[in-house]
Amino acid sequence: MSENQSRRSFLQNLGVGLGTTAAAFAVPSVMAIPEGKPQKDEKKLGVALLGLGSYAKNQLAVGLENAKNCYLAGIVTGTPAKAEEWSKKYNIPAKNVYNYQNFDEIANNKDIDIVYVVTPNSLHREFVVRAAKAGKHVMCEKPMATSVEDSIAMIKACQEAGVQLGIGYRLHFEPFTQEVVRIGQKKVFGDVRFMQTNFGFTIGDPTQWRLKKAMAGGGPLMDVGIYCVQASRYVTGEEPLWVTAQYGETIDKVKFKDVEETVSWQMQFPSGAMVNGFSSYRSNIEQLYVSAEKGFLQLSPAYSYGPIKGKTQEGDMKMPVVHHQTVMLEEVCKEFLATKKFPKHIDGEEGLRDMKILMAIYEAAQTGKRISLV
Template identity: 55%
Template structure:
């Protein structure tokens, strides 16, 4: 792995003409050394696959602010969208693909990174095809619907010597980084209890998120995953068991295919416990950690910002940033530097969460406590 990664690093840096750059001591928004004025040709070219809401309203605007990457191409099945995006973002026709022509992206030197923003069920296919095209890959969360699919995606990226990042934008967000520090460094003593919940009232019942075959489930797959990830990142531990409960469906027609509200409880090796709620029928968004000597909280904790936080000692003060720009720049800076991405934003992390999502559903379906080790 390390060998193939190093080899790949040299290939990749050579491809983008960056391997011989010297890095002065100026620092970027991450406090890391960067060149004084990154030349435009050092920005990685990103192609967005799937032009839904997240691409349109979050990623494309963020890519106008990024320092280490730029919007270089799109992949869409809708010709009208292709026209609109080419015009709006000055994208050359050569960088626009549909799902049939997608694999030809392998020959496009403008595109360094493929960001898969499709419905969950399509993540494996397009991550694997992107890897096979020799592109670095970013994939939205949840990484996939099953753990097995996650493994296939990781295998494909490893085989192609490309890196795979998952859309864990919060790991680059200052309030989140601060609560990770507070938890993992035991600033208020060991964590005893976490309440992490994320839910909202979903609109259009015909969207893919309401179809089990495309989404893999309901709110747990979409926003509950934030609470799963958060319980792990504040404790720095992997849960050893889980119990879970479906709520009854108050709108059975709307929720005929996926759960409406779901609760789950994790136990961690240290004895810390968590209790969580996710819902498509009601709003809640909070990450609360009670420690032996105090507590800390974010609410809102998982949305696109601004997040807001406080502790038993007072408010958490952090800069307000564009989450997506921080995420894209964070990933692309490492790719440009030829560094291995931090484990907790990679496919390995995506797979850990997907395994837990599957276990939560199994616990809720059976009523049993599911052991995870």
């Protein structure tokens, strides 16, 4: 089977088992959400989900049902049965249902303002670019792409088309995370000295796309390690100076013949803060620990859909528990309705910054060298 035939076959069956682990967070002024003039929503923005896997079904669709300023206006899927199921469940008119072949016709659909790309990572570039050329604003799941080159191309396509590009960093809008950002960046407990950030789980189905490098771009680092990279950036509000990294021993050489099973990395930031990161597809762990000169903070669980829990030396963190995707969608659309722009802290440039770090971690693990990030 040729590469093109293989790709067409994959697209036709894309809906089967599709799901993306949601995004992460931000950096420096990243989490400093731009302040616009208070304004009532002029309308509900119409969102089309492209890729109807588990994340779209169990998280984004729920968020769109609950959000006050946006709604599920359309769908794009390669699976006819899913098109029928979703159309009935969400009362989506036939004219707002697309497949991957006729997707470009969405340019003529005034019901749809935003296309949310929820495909395997390797397809992000294609569909972000196609959505941009169709004149639609685009949200894209993390990681932004599978390479720095693709990330840059996505940003360029959206800029040339005059549309907004956002990355689904849901935790930028989550209260515990926002409190961690405040404590870290405002130096509530003094300068951050050290962070340990871990995210791993035991992966199942050995045939899934996450274990195929051509589709995922890598293993757990791309899938869940990106949360850890983000955490180190948004706690410090800085960009790392360098990274070193090591692959763990591959225990299951059959399942992990194409991507890493575990990877660890170390980074230093301009303030002197040191970070140890760890991601894995065979260890169940999810934790952020921050040691500062006058105290500590800890989130565990730290990155999944919740409920997130946290504490400091002063006791348990008491923050509201929210549905991550609902608050993300509402805040993104609120900002857009007020300013005609997506929040800067989730834009394509933010996704690109993460992509450069992820690629540097892989390079460091492969070469054994310390890779400069400045």
